[in-house]
Amino acid sequence: MSIYLDHNATTAPDREVVDAVAWAMAQAWGNPSTLYRQGREARAVLDTARARVAGLIGAADPFEIVFTSGGTESDHLALTGSCGAGRGDHVVTSMAEHKAILRTCAQLEQSGFRVTYLPVDGLGRVDPDAVRKAITPKTALVSMMLANNEVGTINPLPEIAAICRERRVLLHSDAVQAPGRTAVDVAALGVDLLSISGHKLHGPRGVGALWTRRGTVLQSVLAGGSQERGVRPGTENVPGAHGLGVAAELARKRLAETPARVRSLRDRLWELLRAAVPEARAHGDLERGLCNVLNVSFPGHDAEELVLLLDKEGIEVGTGSACTTGQTTPSHVLLAMGVSPQEARCSIRFSLGQCNSQSEIDEVAAVVSRLVGGRSTCHS
Amino acid sequence: MSIYLDHNATTAPDREVVDAVAWAMAQAWGNPSTLYRQGREARAVLDTARARVAGLIGAADPFEIVFTSGGTESDHLALTGSCGAGRGDHVVTSMAEHKAILRTCAQLEQSGFRVTYLPVDGLGRVDPDAVRKAITPKTALVSMMLANNEVGTINPLPEIAAICRERRVLLHSDAVQAPGRTAVDVAALGVDLLSISGHKLHGPRGVGALWTRRGTVLQSVLAGGSQERGVRPGTENVPGAHGLGVAAELARKRLAETPARVRSLRDRLWELLRAAVPEARAHGDLERGLCNVLNVSFPGHDAEELVLLLDKEGIEVGTGSACTTGQTTPSHVLLAMGVSPQEARCSIRFSLGQCNSQSEIDEVAAVVSRLVGGRSTCHS
Numbered sequence: 001m002s003i004y005l006d007h008n009a010t011t012a013p014d015r016e017v018v019d020a021v022a023w024a025m026a027q028a029w030g031n032p033s034t035l036y037r038q039g040r041e042a043r044a045v046l047d048t049a050r051a052r053v054a055g056l057i058g059a060a061d062p063f064e065i066v067f068t069s070g071g072t073e074s075d076h077l078a079l080t081g082s083c084g085a086g087r088g089d090h091v092v093t094s095m096a097e098h099k100a101i102l103r104t105c106a107q108l109e110q111s112g113f114r115v116t117y118l119p120v121d122g123l124g125r126v127d128p129d130a131v132r133k134a135i136t137p138k139t140a141l142v143s144m145m146l147a148n149n150e151v152g153t154i155n156p157l158p159e160i161a162a163i164c165r166e167r168r169v170l171l172h173s174d175a176v177q178a179p180g181r182t183a184v185d186v187a188a189l190g191v192d193l194l195s196i197s198g199h200k201l202h203g204p205r206g207v208g209a210l211w212t213r214r215g216t217v218l219q220s221v222l223a224g225g226s227q228e229r230g231v232r233p234g235t236e237n238v239p240g241a242h243g244l245g246v247a248a249e250l251a252r253k254r255l256a257e258t259p260a261r262v263r264s265l266r267d268r269l270w271e272l273l274r275a276a277v278p279e280a281r282a283h284g285d286l287e288r289g290l291c292n293v294l295n296v297s298f299p300g301h302d303a304e305e306l307v308l309l310l311d312k313e314g315i316e317v318g319t320g321s322a323c324t325t326g327q328t329t330p331s332h333v334l335l336a337m338g339v340s341p342q343e344a345r346c347s348i349r350f351s352l353g354q355c356n357s358q359s360e361i362d363e364v365a366a367v368v369s370r371l372v373g374g375r376s377t378c379h380s
Numbered sequence: 381m382s383i384y385l386d387h388n389a390t391t392a393p394d395r396e397v398v399d400a401v402a403w404a405m406a407q408a409w410g411n412p413s414t415l416y417r418q419g420r421e422a423r424a425v426l427d428t429a430r431a432r433v434a435g436l437i438g439a440a441d442p443f444e445i446v447f448t449s450g451g452t453e454s455d456h457l458a459l460t461g462s463c464g465a466g467r468g469d470h471v472v473t474s475m476a477e478h479k480a481i482l483r484t485c486a487q488l489e490q491s492g493f494r495v496t497y498l499p500v501d502g503l504g505r506v507d508p509d510a511v512r513k514a515i516t517p518k519t520a521l522v523s524m525m526l527a528n529n530e531v532g533t534i535n536p537l538p539e540i541a542a543i544c545r546e547r548r549v550l551l552h553s554d555a556v557q558a559p560g561r562t563a564v565d566v567a568a569l570g571v572d573l574l575s576i577s578g579h580k581l582h583g584p585r586g587v588g589a590l591w592t593r594r595g596t597v598l599q600s601v602l603a604g605g606s607q608e609r610g611v612r613p614g615t616e617n618v619p620g621a622h623g624l625g626v627a628a629e630l631a632r633k634r635l636a637e638t639p640a641r642v643r644s645l646r647d648r649l650w651e652l653l654r655a656a657v658p659e660a661r662a663h664g665d666l667e668r669g670l671c672n673v674l675n676v677s678f679p680g681h682d683a684e685e686l687v688l689l690l691d692k693e694g695i696e697v698g699t700g701s702a703c704t705t706g707q708t709t710p711s712h713v714l715l716a717m718g719v720s721p722q723e724a725r726c727s728i729r730f731s732l733g734q735c736n737s738q739s740e741i742d743e744v745a746a747v748v749s750r751l752v753g754g755r756s757t758c759h760s
Binding site (some may be wrong): 072 | 411414418617620688691
């Protein structure tokens with residue numbers, strides 16, 4: 001058994017989720033758009049899933065949830081769908097967003113939109129005042145992630161939302177890293193659109209959701225049937241939605257206990273590492289950021305090499321965004337935070353999850369310290 | 381237990397498929413873009429699935445398979461992705477295509493493309509000569525479905541392909557209704573792009589594939605990571621792909637026996653119905669079309685009412701395309717075939733599957749005959 005510390009890349013689905021998907025595949029396989037019993041039963045399962053996902057994020061109405069194939073599609077639908085609805089030709093986002101946002105923005109630029117990429121501070125946060133200054137009368141949408149996938153930094157969304165409301169500009173947030181790790185309440189955040197992904201919260205792969213505040217007009221990206229109120233055509237993935245619904249309920253219930261425990265493990269890991277490797281440097285906002293992320297550079301140690309060495313020791317960690325693996329360019333997030341390219345190339349991301357134990361953390365600290373040539377971290 | 385005769389709307393996943401998805405969720409949950417063991421194992425499962433799907437359709441190279449979230453996305457990616465690659469500003473399709481094609485064409489028209497919608501004959505077939513005449517030097521793509529979802533008619537794709545090759549125009553085919561029901565061989569068909577869907581072939585919901593002949597340049601629709609050779613970003617749905625791979629193998633193996641058996645059941649159903657209800661009229665190409673489809677109008681009997689009456693008797697059938705349920709407009713496919721709107725509103729679609737038995741067929745014939753006021757069909 002390996003020690004898995006790459007929960008921001010993906011998470012293992014809970015046993016209950018696997019069982020839920022298998023159950024729905026066997027029992028709720030009807031097409032929800034059909035009129036007969038088999039179809040109506042599938043529709044009922046889909047509606048329950050919608051309510052559970054709505055419950056996770058404090059959505060008032062389950063029908064504000066649009067099921068998609070995952071976080072990338074949710075982000076794409078939010079941006080392209082909002083911009084297609086004729087609100088303006090300008091988008092505001094940040095330099096530290098996920099590639100799903102940045103590359104959709106690049107597509108929008110090719111279609112004639114103008115995009116403002118706001119800088120972030122040394123912790124990875126966007127300044128609300130910069131959002132205020134960037135908004136113009138032609139701004140259709142602001143898109144700001146809730147929690148950064150590479151460093152875990154949480155953006156000041158309520159402040160940004162207040163500005164967007166005042167200026168009557170839609171606010172979207174890519175929140176795929178947040179559920180189960182921090183409270184996500186669309187009312188408290190003040191956003192209009194919010195993306196989540198099943199496989200980041202111990203749910204199924206290939207399913208996600210876009211929450212859209214009631215009354216928000218979106219143009220669909222795909223074209224076909226009138227499923228999901230016409231916003232997302234294609235026969236509904238009922239088993240995936242059901243699995244996401246079950247995962248959403250589990251994440252909501254665990255919120256009272258899991259994040260605090262994971263945070264203390266994450267803090268222990270950093271304490272052990274910095275004691276053993278004084279030159280190690282953590283990136284991001286350990287205090288107010290996500291409970292589970294520790295992004296550290298070990299100067300002089302190439303990140304990809306270190307990941308492979310750790311793999312040989314049965315420890316699985318990432319080099320930032322899994323979506324850009326194989327690229328030799330340093331993380332755009334760390335660069336935006338002012339980290340030098342050399343240091344960015346030496347950074348690995350530990351992202352913890354609900355199943356990690358203290359003994360795992362101690363072993364990881366010991367192995368990493370040995371590999372990067374630090375002192376022993378054996379405290380026990 | 382009800383009798384299910386709406387296999388063109390969706391199919392129940394095979395037990396092996398349910399088990400395969402559950403296995404992959406529990407065992408191959410890693411992110412295939414990561415470098416360590418868990419990721420490499422998931423990548424291996426994905427590659428095996430790709431080879432199995434390639435095997436189903438006679439694709440030379442597994443990497444010609446792009447996994448998507450289903451048939452609607454495959455169709456959309458084929459059309460939008462081809463048209464975005466700068467080949468021309470004209471598309472040729474037919475009036476009898478699925479809404480996923482027709483509405484994507486409508487999107488393309490809004491972006492400045494010109495679309496020619498070819499008529500079909502009384503059986504629902506496109507005339508290859510009409511394709512020849514429609515192609516211009518500016519034609520980027522021809523899209524012609526393999527088998528029609530509402531009536532089962534099979535288009536003369538090899539003839540159409542020969543014309544497209546001669547004129548150097550890409551040919552896409554929406555083949556989602558075909559696998560497991562008729563042989564699908566991309567080389568014999570001569571197409572360049574072909575869409576399939578998991579849930580139409582007893583595979584998982586929420587997963588499909590687009591086969592793209594090697595060397596065919598497609599622009600991605602979604603934007604984000606570089607998964608699926610950059611054509612379809614988003615963390616790969618490994619469990620869905622694995623389930624589709626298992627379903628593809630099962631469909632391929634059953635091809636020798638199942639279609640012939642299903643065809644004889646379908647023919648028996650039509651024989652019983654026409655004997656009992658002389659005014660009933662079948663639409664489509666029973667002889668050369670898909671083995672499993674029987675689209676019949678019962679003059680004077682509203683299709684939706686009949687579907688609901690049959691549901692009360694435990695018989696589940698469709699009214700044409702499940703994707704347009706709730707619409708009161710008559711089927712665009714039947715209208716294109718020259719059926720009158722009145723008659724089209726009276727047509728229901730029986731679509732059989734591998735699990736249907738002769739006794740089920742006899743019961744359906746008896747119940748339908750009773751409901752539409754015909755003579756008894758009790759032959760036994």
